[in-house]
Amino acid sequence: MPHRDLALALLLMLSVLPPAQAASAREAKRQLQQMNVEISVDKLVQYAAEGDLSTIELLLSAGVPIKGADGVHGATALHNAAAQGHRRVLDALIKAGAPLDAVDGNGVTPLMAAAW
Numbered sequence: 766m767p768h769r770d771l772a773l774a775l776l777l778m779l780s781v782l783p784p785a786q787a788a789s790a791r792e793a794k795r796q797l798q799q800m801n802v803e804i805s806v807d808k809l810v811q812y813a814a815e816g817d818l819s820t821i822e823l824l825l826s827a828g829v830p831i832k833g834a835d836g837v838h839g840a841t842a843l844h845n846a847a848a849q850g851h852r853r854v855l856d857a858l859i860k861a862g863a864p865l866d867a868v869d870g871n872g873v874t875p876l877m878a879a880a881w
Contacts, residue, residue, distance in 0.1 A: 825861050
């Protein structure tokens with residue numbers, strides 16, 4: 766194997782995202798840009814409140830951190846989905862690794878938000 770190919774193979778092996786995931790992330794970013802959706806935690810939290818599962822999946826694919834909280838109340842996407850009763854969104858966020866024990870700026874967990 767030529768040195769250049771070996772170096773490329775090593776870089777791919779050491780990269781954070783496998784090539785298929787990297788391509789998926791690029792495609793998600795492209796779609797979000799076409800939709801005029803900012804790629805941010807605040808947007809993830811907003812779309813969770815709205816129950817927009819397809820946009821949430823694109824934001825997660827684009828690399829928005831699932832554990833992030835909005836800059837206003839410290840709420841996570843899981844808090845907002847729970848508060849609004851969006852079950853499909855809740856399922857997707859939990860499968861993506863959303864922290865169940867996250868506490869917002871008022872000391873509220875997603876479970877508490879669901880109960881209100």
